[in-house]
Amino acid sequence: MPESVIVLDQLAKSFGDTQAVAGVTMDIPAGEIFGFLGANGAGKTTTMRMLCGLTKPTSGTGFITGHDIWKGRYAIRSRFGYVAQRFSLYPDLTVLENLRFFGAAYQVSGKQLDDRVETLLDQLDLRPKSRALAGSLSGGMRQMLALSCALVHEPALLFLDEPTSGLDPVHRQQIWDLLYELSSQGTTIFVTTHYMDEAERCTEVGFLHQGRLLAKESPLGLKGHFKGQLLEMQVEPVMEGLARLRAVPGILGVALRSGRIRIYSAESGRLVAKWEKAWPFEGLTWLGHSWAAPDMEDVFKAYSQGYTAILENAAP
Amino acid sequence: MTIAAIFRSTASVAKKEFLHILRDWRVLILILSLPPAFTLLLGHAFEETSMTDAPALLRDADHSEESQKLVERLKANKTFAWRDWTPDTAAPVNLLKAGALIAVEIPPHWGGSLNNGDPQPLRLTLDGTDTNTAPQLRGAIQEDLGQFQLDSRQAMIDDLPDEVLELGKKIPEPVRKRFVSAMSPWTVESTILYNPDLKFIDYVMPGIVGLILQLLTVTLTACTIARERESGTLAQLLVSPLSRNQIVAGKVFPHLIVSILLIAATLATGYFHFHVVYRSPVLTAVLCLLFLLCSLGTGLLISAFCQTQTQAIQFAVFYLFPVFPLSGAFAPLDQLPPGIRSLSQAFPLTHFCHAFRMVSLGQVGVSSVVGDLVFLALGAVVTCFGAALLLRRIQD
Numbered sequence: 125m126p127e128s129v130i131v132l133d134q135l136a137k138s139f140g141d142t143q144a145v146a147g148v149t150m151d152i153p154a155g156e157i158f159g160f161l162g163a164n165g166a167g168k169t170t171t172m173r174m175l176c177g178l179t180k181p182t183s184g185t186g187f188i189t190g191h192d193i194w195k196g197r198y199a200i201r202s203r204f205g206y207v208a209q210r211f212s213l214y215p216d217l218t219v220l221e222n223l224r225f226f227g228a229a230y231q232v233s234g235k236q237l238d239d240r241v242e243t244l245l246d247q248l249d250l251r252p253k254s255r256a257l258a259g260s261l262s263g264g265m266r267q268m269l270a271l272s273c274a275l276v277h278e279p280a281l282l283f284l285d286e287p288t289s290g291l292d293p294v295h296r297q298q299i300w301d302l303l304y305e306l307s308s309q310g311t312t313i314f315v316t317t318h319y320m321d322e323a324e325r326c327t328e329v330g331f332l333h334q335g336r337l338l339a340k341e342s343p344l345g346l347k348g349h350f351k352g353q354l355l356e357m358q359v360e361p362v363m364e365g366l367a368r369l370r371a372v373p374g375i376l377g378v379a380l381r382s383g384r385i386r387i388y389s390a391e392s393g394r395l396v397a398k399w400e401k402a403w404p405f406e407g408l409t410w411l412g413h414s415w416a417a418p419d420m421e422d423v424f425k426a427y428s429q430g431y432t433a434i435l436e437n438a439a440p
Numbered sequence: 441m442t443i444a445a446i447f448r449s450t451a452s453v454a455k456k457e458f459l460h461i462l463r464d465w466r467v468l469i470l471i472l473s474l475p476p477a478f479t480l481l482l483g484h485a486f487e488e489t490s491m492t493d494a495p496a497l498l499r500d501a502d503h504s505e506e507s508q509k510l511v512e513r514l515k516a517n518k519t520f521a522w523r524d525w526t527p528d529t530a531a532p533v534n535l536l537k538a539g540a541l542i543a544v545e546i547p548p549h550w551g552g553s554l555n556n557g558d559p560q561p562l563r564l565t566l567d568g569t570d571t572n573t574a575p576q577l578r579g580a581i582q583e584d585l586g587q588f589q590l591d592s593r594q595a596m597i598d599d600l601p602d603e604v605l606e607l608g609k610k611i612p613e614p615v616r617k618r619f620v621s622a623m624s625p626w627t628v629e630s631t632i633l634y635n636p637d638l639k640f641i642d643y644v645m646p647g648i649v650g651l652i653l654q655l656l657t658v659t660l661t662a663c664t665i666a667r668e669r670e671s672g673t674l675a676q677l678l679v680s681p682l683s684r685n686q687i688v689a690g691k692v693f694p695h696l697i698v699s700i701l702l703i704a705a706t707l708a709t710g711y712f713h714f715h716v717v718y719r720s721p722v723l724t725a726v727l728c729l730l731f732l733l734c735s736l737g738t739g740l741l742i743s744a745f746c747q748t749q750t751q752a753i754q755f756a757v758f759y760l761f762p763v764f765p766l767s768g769a770f771a772p773l774d775q776l777p778p779g780i781r782s783l784s785q786a787f788p789l790t791h792f793c794h795a796f797r798m799v800s801l802g803q804v805g806v807s808s809v810v811g812d813l814v815f816l817a818l819g820a821v822v823t824c825f826g827a828a829l830l831l832r833r834i835q836d
Contacts, residue, residue: 198683206679233448
């Protein structure tokens, strides 16, 4: 078991009466790609800002490589890189000037800085744009630049707040390839995302709901919490089927997947047996059904909607 | 962290800030060309302290020898641009409609009245809209009339027949002497110290320098931190190992350089164009530097306090607005009531103008302006550290 880079104990943050983060306890081992999931407003960004020393925790403790995240925030500044949710570089400075400025701010200088900048320009495909103003870059290129500015001091820990939101699949792929490369070199990565295919790529995933950590496990482990497989119905017309099935007692929710209706219910088997005897939906044609293994999207839906009946060991 | 490392990373902030200034070339051209342009504009605008060519109406209803002489004298006065006026009715003159600030009427039989021991008044009608011009114009007429009276008296004495003079010799000597003394104009002999030619530009120069610098530096720096907060780059700076003091110092330095250029351009315009003389250059330079630091600090303080650039500009304007009329830059502080005068002591510009005038016109030493220098130095320290502290408070 590798040493933990991040250790949180009942870390909480309130803004007035609103509790943004309600006591998060977790360990993140070194070298992990930790995916932080949760709906908008679940408290992901606040947690990350507390970890970066940008906002003071209301209660609880947090440690990064043994340093308190608030009291020791100046000591840990140079050890992590941070890519904020929105583009936060200087648009009126060139790619090179941005890189060199952040390098100097992190006390990388001289030959070391020159070498580092050269490496990053190549590694992140920024060389052709090195003299372009950051403000003139496309969304994908901006994000590559933001990432390279966070990497200029070769941090052992990287915080990324939705690094791929709004990007095309090619740039998303490029960024994830880079994250894998960094991870293979031993960098610990803490990333928030809304994309479930990205969550699948993390070594571990934490699920935050209304400021509480509901689960933290590998993607495989999380999917394993489902009690059995999920029922998929093929009916016609499909939109009407969606509405009518959703209203059936015992069905917690439905989702349309590639033309089939995926059903979240603890009683799927019983329902199918009942429907085989008598199909109660006049005007709906039952074309067939199948059983599917749950994926990360199902995990997200089940946790964020509170479908505890179909999950094992789920926190209430 | 070693001293060299601290210096290097502060310098990187300063360099970045320089690049921001250079990249915004429109603003750069504006701030570099404004100070000389403003100096020329304001310097010439306040060059003449008295009025000239005030539109005025004149009517001579008397047509006597005396009234002709008075008309000649009035027409020679550069304060007025006379037009003849022939009222069609007995109604009072409508100055606004006539486009004049003053109407003068020499009433009928005025010349005669002067000679028969019952002098009639001239009739003046004045526009009181502007409280400054009406008394000034009335004074000018009064002065001309007084001079006219003196001249006529002199002419009368010169023309006295010999018998009268003989008669006068019978008056006892002390009485005669007093009489002669009373008949000759009494005068003053004045010595003007510090600004012997009463050049208004010499008086107003510190006001112009202070006004331009305060305006430009406060508004420029007020935006710097607010802009970073708005664009999210402030968070990026705050997660870096840069300390708040380094961030503030790095931001002050480039603006200080630019402001020194501005102050040099302004003083040079005064020197070469208006021939303003600056005495004690070293003391003046120290004074300017402290004033600049104080203004930059004020801008940063506003900046650290505000969430957006729009807010920062509004705060800057509200701060700057009372400073201009109340700092003694253009009008003397002695006109202000005591309560407001003590408020004006809170503005750096007040101390800058006072000390600048003391040094440049009064030619005094450091000891006479030490209070102003201490105020400005304290202001610089308090505002700069205040900005750094506020950056910390808002973040926490």
